[in-house]
Every structure is written in structure tokens, then in C-alpha cells.
Amino acid sequence: MAARLVGLIPAAGQGARLGEDAPKQYLDLDGRPMLAHAARALLADPRVELAFVVLAPDDRRWAAYDWSAFGDRLAPLWCGGASRRDSVFNGLVAMANVVELEDWVLVHDAARPCLAGEDLARLIDAVLADEDGGILAVPLADTLKRADPEGRIAATEPRAALWLAQTPQMFRHGTLLRALGAAAEATDEASAVEALGLRPRLVPGSVRNLKVTYPDDVEIAARLLGKGRA
Numbered sequence: 001m002a003a004r005l006v007g008l009i010p011a012a013g014q015g016a017r018l019g020e021d022a023p024k025q026y027l028d029l030d031g032r033p034m035l036a037h038a039a040r041a042l043l044a045d046p047r048v049e050l051a052f053v054v055l056a057p058d059d060r061r062w063a064a065y066d067w068s069a070f071g072d073r074l075a076p077l078w079c080g081g082a083s084r085r086d087s088v089f090n091g092l093v094a095m096a097n098v099v100e101l102e103d104w105v106l107v108h109d110a111a112r113p114c115l116a117g118e119d120l121a122r123l124i125d126a127v128l129a130d131e132d133g134g135i136l137a138v139p140l141a142d143t144l145k146r147a148d149p150e151g152r153i154a155a156t157e158p159r160a161a162l163w164l165a166q167t168p169q170m171f172r173h174g175t176l177l178r179a180l181g182a183a184a185e186a187t188d189e190a191s192a193v194e195a196l197g198l199r200p201r202l203v204p205g206s207v208r209n210l211k212v213t214y215p216d217d218v219e220i221a222a223r224l225l226g227k228g229r230a
Contacts, residue, residue, distance in 0.1 A: 004103045005124065007042045007168070008095070010087035011035050011110040012059070012080020024212060025110040026061050030225050033065055034212060037113030037225060042168065043073055044117050047124060048106060052166030056080040056093040088189065089180040090172060101174030104128070107189050110166040111212045114224045115168070123170060123203045133171035134201030136209065137163040165190060166205045193221050 011025040025035040032040050035053065042051050050073045055062055055079050079090040088107055097104070104127070108115065119136055127134040134229055140162040148154040169189040171179075175196070176189060183192035190200045 002087070003172075004093070004099070005106065006016060006103060006173075007039075007048050007106045007108060008091050008101055009035070009038060009042065009051055009053045009101065009110050010084050010169065011053050012056040012087045013084070013110075014025075014113045016023065022061065026065075027212070027218065028220050029113060029218070032111050034069070034221070035110045036065070037057045038108060038110050039074055040183055041115035041117070042106065042108045043070065043108045045120050045124060046185065049073070050075060051108075052077050052091055052095050052146065053110075053191055054087045056082045059125050065227060067112050074120075084188075085180055085184065085186045085192070088176070092177050092180065096173075096177075101177075103185070104170055105173050105176055106168040106170045109175075109211055112167055112210065113221055115209050116206055119166065119205045119209060123205075127170045127200055130196040130201050132200050133169070133175065133190075133193060134203050135169040135188075136166040136205035137202045138166065138205050138207055163202055166209050166211075169200075171200070 014023050026033045029037055039051055042048060053074065053076050055076050055078050059078060063074055077091050077094045079088050080087040110211050123134065123136050138160045144157040144159050146155040146157055146191060165188055171189060171193055175193060178204050179192035179196050180186060183195050186192035192202055208224055210220060212218060
């Protein structure tokens with residue numbers, strides 16, 4: 001039996017840097033919560049059978065929205081943890097009763113609502129032929145500065161081989177379970193997989209696939225979503 005593709009969207013954070021009352025995954029973008037846009041983008045490729053959304057155990061906002069447009073392809077899991085790593089790991093454990101170890105999991109940020117279909121397809125096509133998995137990423141374009149404790153420039157770093165990691169990040173379910181189980185401080189899935197000695201593939205993405213983190217990002221994302229609809 002061919003391995004399946006399933007999504008996993010950690011959405012248990014509070015998004016404090018945005019300065020909003022609501023967690024940023026529920027921030028209104030074009031009349032819908034940002035989480036809905038992220039889920040729609042991930043499920044736009046029919047090869048992704050379904051997506052699990054990892055929510056905080058005390059999340060009460062999910063029920064306030066209508067998710068019926070997704071049918072049975074979107075399922076909440078109330079097992080989010082204190083960090084992204086914890087939420088993803090808890091989600092992997094919770095979905096283990098319906099996902100095989102060899103199935104592929106695409107972990108996607110709830111705060112990346114502008115993922116393009118062609119970028120997602122490129123990632124899937126590349127990683128299905130690569131047992132080490134892979135991630136969407138873009139080469140670093142700006143000059144990179146290292147700061148000293150006083151907030152002054154300590155050094156200018158070479159950028160030739162540097163990439164900015166994005167999501168989705170796509171790995172076998174069993175690989176991710178093993179990797180995150182051994183990497184309590186991992187900041188993304190790829191870094192945990194790297195610690196196993198694997199070398200995930202870097203698949204070129206797009207700067208449009210921004211992560212909404214600061215207030216200005218909200219307006220940029222809204223404009224990108226509007227253009228995509230036109």
C-alpha cells in the first residue's frame with residue numbers, strides 16, 4: 001500500500017508579538033481566521049488526504065467558527081503543548097491510531113496563510129523521492145549581521161549557503177516521532193531530523209509564504225490573499 005500524505009498544523013500558541021487579544025491563528029484575514037487560510041492552502045493539493053489541527057486543551061475559539069467547508073478533511077486535536085515542538089510531538093502521538101509510521105506528514109504553520117499551490121506541489125514531488133524528507137525554504141537575500149551584547153554589529157556573516165526555513169516540512173511519521181522524541185528543544189522539525197544524522201532536502205519556496213509574526217505582516221498577508229483570489 002502506498003504511503004499516505006497527511007497534514008499537521010500546530011495551532012496552540014498565543015502569538016504575543018502581534019499584540020492582539022486573540023491568538024494569531026484566529027486573527028481575521030479577509031473574513032476568515034488565519035488558520036482557515038493555512039488549512040485551505042495545505043489541503044489544496046488532493047494528495048494531502050486530511051489535516052490535523054493541534055489546539056490548546058482549553059481552546060474555546062475553534063467551536064465559534066464554521067469548518068464545514070473542509071468536510072472530513074480537517075480534524076482538531078486538543079493536545080497542544082507549551083512549545084511548537086511539544087504541540088507537533090503530541091499531535092503525532094495522537095494521530096498514530098490512524099497514521100502509519102511510513103506515511104508522510106506535512107507540518108505547516110497556522111501563521112503561514114499564503115502558501116502557494118505550486119510551492120506545495122514542488123515540495124511533495126521532491127520529497128516523495130527522498131527518504132530524508134525535506135522542507136520549503138528560500139535562499140537568504142539580505143546581508144546577515146551578528147550582534148554583540150550591546151546591540152552593535154559584531155560581524156557580517158557569509159550568506160552564500162544560508163536559507164530561510166519555511167513550512168510545510170515533510171517527513172515520515174515514524175521519523176518525526178523518533179526525531180522530536182529525542183529533541184526537546186527543537187525549533188523546527190528539520191533540526192530534530194538533522195540530529196538523527198539525516199539530511200533533509202531544501203526545496204525552493206517563495207517569499208510570499210511569509211509567517212505572520214508582527215503587526216505589519218497582517219496587512220501584507222491580507223494583500224497577498226486578495227491577489228491570489230483575483
